[in-house]
Amino acid sequence: MSGEDVDEITKIVVIDSDSVLPSDAAMKIYESDVDITIKETCFGTMVTGPRDSVEKVVAEVRALDPNHVFVKQRGFPPGDERRCRASRGGGPRPGFHYLRNEVATLPIISRALDEYEAYNPAEKKESPDKISPSKLKDIIESEL
Amino acid sequence: MAKIFIYPTNSLILSDLVERFGHKPLAMMEKIREKITTVGVDSPPINITPEDPKHGLKYAAVEVPAGVRGRMSIVGPQIDEAEAAIIVLDSASAFGCMGCARTNELTKFLARQRDIPRLEVKYPRTEEEGKDFVYQIAEFLKSLPKEDEE
Numbered sequence: 001m002s003g004e005d006v007d008e009i010t011k012i013v014v015i016d017s018d019s020v021l022p023s024d025a026a027m028k029i030y031e032s033d034v035d036i037t038i039k040e041t042c043f044g045t046m047v048t049g050p051r052d053s054v055e056k057v058v059a060e061v062r063a064l065d066p067n068h069v070f071v072k073q074r075g076f077p078p079g080d081e082r083r084c085r086a087s088r089g090g091g092p093r094p095g096f097h098y099l100r101n102e103v104a105t106l107p108i109i110s111r112a113l114d115e116y117e118a119y120n121p122a123e124k125k126e127s128p129d130k131i132s133p134s135k136l137k138d139i140i141e142s143e144l
Numbered sequence: 145m146a147k148i149f150i151y152p153t154n155s156l157i158l159s160d161l162v163e164r165f166g167h168k169p170l171a172m173m174e175k176i177r178e179k180i181t182t183v184g185v186d187s188p189p190i191n192i193t194p195e196d197p198k199h200g201l202k203y204a205a206v207e208v209p210a211g212v213r214g215r216m217s218i219v220g221p222q223i224d225e226a227e228a229a230i231i232v233l234d235s236a237s238a239f240g241c242m243g244c245a246r247t248n249e250l251t252k253f254l255a256r257q258r259d260i261p262r263l264e265v266k267y268p269r270t271e272e273e274g275k276d277f278v279y280q281i282a283e284f285l286k287s288l289p290k291e292d293e294e
Binding site: 008009010012014070071072073074075076080082095098099101102103105106108109111112113115116120 | 152154155156157159160161163171172173174175176177179180181236267268270271273274275277278279282
């Protein structure tokens with residue numbers, strides 16, 4: 001199923017946001033020009049493909065609402081017959097209950113991340129110092 | 145970037161927080177992916193080969209059930225590889241593919257035996273606990289070295 005040479009991974013993107021819907025994330029992924037497969041689910045999206053492409057796309061989706069989009073890797077690709085309920089006669093797939101339980105906790109974690117970020121703002125990037133007038137004058141004169 | 149062992153080993157929240165703060169989570173999912181994409185291990189629904197309980201002997205005695213040893217053959221090497229560990233206690237959802245209480249006990253025991261930075265926090269159930277949970281994990285992850293990026 002999966003390529004033997006290509007390092008293919010699957011990531012689960014779980015959306016817990018008021019401003020970003022799972023469909024928005026899916027549209028963002030459809031817009032990307034990388035070769036990946038996606039599956040929309042009730043809690044978000046599953047993205048499968050080469051590692052670099054998946055990580056690029058997932059970073060783009062996460063950037064939509066960083067503290068409210070959560071990502072984890074998944075062992076099995078979507079539709080794998082060892083996990084897909086279509087081939088197992090229905091019922092939640094193994095691992096779904098755990099995910100559902102954690103999804104119920106995500107609002108608490110999202111708000112905590114918002115608060116942590118507000119309390120501990122990201123370190124400011126150091127901007128280069130301004131050039132002194134005398135140095136600028138030297139540069140101008142040297143050009144002449 | 146440090147390799148962080150997480151418990152529960154398949155946690156979305158922990159795996160996400162570790163990546164978010166710039167480290168590499170050592171999670172069950174990556175190992176399972178390696179396993180199922182390895183040619184020769186493709187007998188659904190069995191993912192554990194007869195060899196795995198033998199590898200698990202490094203971590204659990206021979207009289208321990210094969211299920212524990214099979215799980216330890218996946219979790220054990222991750223604990224050995226870890227440079228730090230985050231253990232979440234009282235997680236109500238330690239069932240499903242995490243559903244072996246003895247493996248969970250052994251996993252926590254082995255992680256605590258290792259001389260690596262370790263954070264143990266309780267699973268958050270309220271807003272206040274959630275803030276404390278995120279704060280502790282974030283500060284712990286920020287305190288770890290981020291070198292080794294050559």
